[in-house]
Amino acid sequence: MGLERQKMKNITIALPEIYVQNIEKIQKIGLVPSRSEAIRLAIREFLKKEVHNCQLLGYELTDE
Numbered sequence: 882m883g884l885e886r887q888k889m890k891n892i893t894i895a896l897p898e899i900y901v902q903n904i905e906k907i908q909k910i911g912l913v914p915s916r917s918e919a920i921r922l923a924i925r926e927f928l929k930k931e932v933h934n935c936q937l938l939g940y941e942l943t944d945e
Contacts, residue, residue: 894920 904919913919
């Protein structure tokens with residue numbers, strides 16, 4: 882994933898109200914520019930961790 886811009890696809894999710902409130906708090910203090918970016922960041926970090934865990938367990942994840 883170099884510097885090229887990735888194509889985005891809209892999805893709809895339901896979140897507990899407390900998650901939304903906390904996302905809005907971190908947006909308000911400037912840690913993230915938007916709720917969407919906060920959610921993308923959380924998902925990106927989750928996926929990095931899980932891919933790493935899978936590799937440690939010997940699983941090879943492919944683009945299939």
